[in-house]
């Protein structure tokens with residue numbers, strides 16, 4: 001299933017279909033009939049100038065912001081239009097926020113324990129015991145995010161980069177089908193960036209990813225597909241090469257601003 | 264774990280406290296034992312309040328009402344038993360000829376004891392249902408709990424013929440045929456309260472150390488984040504608020520049997536705020552701290568108001584300011600501070616970072 005050769009150029013199974021998504025904040029239109037689709041197990045980058053609506057789009061996908069119009073279908077036919085955040089999360093959409101958001105008064109291990117995929121109702125939680133399998137999963141995750149030595153430390157005491165890692169670990173523990181990452185390498189050292197990149201590739205084995213990123217080198221390195229947004233609309237979509245050759249894109253983004261971003 | 268180390272844990276400290284409280288009646292006279300028994304009822308209440316405020320980060324300034332409902336319901340039962348089926352005096356004065364339905368119902372001890380816990384829980388879950396689901400939180404929720412106090416107290420005062428109005432209920436003389444004014448009965452009630460305190464502490468201790476308890480802390484630390492991890496946080500908050508209201512009702516029932524009077528002023532805004540102060544003084548989110556906070560603050564109140572009545576209010580105000588400014592973690596943080604001094608600065612940084620994050624959530 002996974003390594004399907006689609007020589008006939010058949011579209012891969014689609015995991016997300018968004019049609020004419022409209023989001024308004026008062027008079028301001030943040031997403032203007034934005035349509036978007038992606039295939040299963042794809043790394044899809046979202047780029048665009050500041051204020052283009054990238055974060056807003058992720059917010060809509062995870063239920064934080066409600067759309068005024070349009071429709072979003074996840075997997076086969078799960079409509080997220082009227083769903084609450086926790087329902088969407090349970091269905092398999094995980095979100096990593098831009099500013100690291102973890103639980104500072106729980107230990108590193110407890111953060112993962114709470115985030116882990118499991119029955120999350122009150123009564124299941126009251127009865128929950130750490131099973132051997134869960135323990136192993138947490139141990140493995142701690143290794144992956146490089147925090148095994150800090151497992152019993154309160155997460156509030158971690159450095160900025162470590163908090164980012166912890167949050168990535170937390171969403172991984174949720175075992176999402178679709179993972180939304182907002183500027184995951186912002187504020188990271190070059191070494192950490194590389195580590196994050198290889199982690200993304202690893203993640204791709206199990207889930208689809210939408211990554212918002214400003215760093216063009218990073219996008220070029222890891223993107224399979226790129227969507228360029230501008231003022232709440234879709235400007236262009238394709239591989240990185242296709243995008244770079246697109247005149248409209250050069251004009252609004254890669255041209256002037258892209259040069260700045262590299263400097 | 265060695266014995267000396269075990270004594271230093273929360274369970275250890277609590278067991279030592281229990282033993283101390285169990286032998287104190289040997290030393291204290293009847294009057295002081297009775298006073299201490301009332302404070303133990305408050306100690307039960309603050310454990311529940313700490314679950315809500317200390318662990319989950321929801322400040323309720325309305326627990327006086329949940330406590331008061333338990334107290335009133337128990338008082339109504341005892342009044343009916345004490346008057347042997349006759350109408351209580353205040354009802355006759357207001358021209359009633361027979362017991363109202365609610366009193367009739369509460370003259371059954373089983374119904375009274377159950378309702379003393381279940382009614383506060385029902386009211387709390389209703390309030391929780393309409394607020395938490397609509398994302399009303401922080402100060403707004405706290406104000407609503409104060410409004411609940413105002414409404415309930417006004418209702419009690421205005422329905423004089425059913426509730427005794429502002430005079431309250433004071434004809435509490437016998438329960439199950441035992442005289443409530445006899446020292447033996449009161450000594451029994453003291454130990455009953457102590458046993459309930461131990462049971463409630465044990466239960467809540469288990470709770471906060473379970474995965475459920477970690478979810479509560481996560482709600483306090485970052486409720487939004489937790490929603491995106493797949494938790495219906497509103498439901499969790501409702502459950503914990505309801506639970507703590509039930510504990511408050513239970514505490515109120517034990518309290519009223521020992522003080523033998525209940526009036527609206529005892530459950531009004533000021534007492535409701537004081538309850539939260541005891542939690543803060545003892546140390547939020549520690550379960551044990553609030554127990555010390557409740558007992559010490561009340562011992563202090565009694566001592567000062569007996570000896571320096573005019574200075575008392577200033578004193579409690581001062582204590583509160585001192586705690587907020589110098590000991591934001593309450594009495595329980597003294598131990599940690601001492602430990603830290605000994606261990607050096609390594610731990611200090613991590614704990615301080617975590618601590619400053621805590622302040623943002625208060």
Ligand SMILES: Nc1ncnc2c1ncn2[C@@H]1O[C@H](COP(=O)(O)OP(=O)(O)OP(=O)(O)O)[C@@H](O)[C@H]1O
Pocket residue numbers: 025028030048049050051052053054055056057
């Ligand atoms: N809650 C809100 N209320 C009003 N306006 C908002 C709100 N959230 C976002 N906006 C506006 O919507 C526009 C899109 O914002 P968004 O955060 O989605 O941009 P972005 O593409 O993520 O930009 P950046 O690259 O700076 O992160 C911005 O102009 C922003 O000011």
Ligand SMILES: [Mg+2]
Pocket residue numbers: 054055056182
């Ligand atoms: Mg953004």
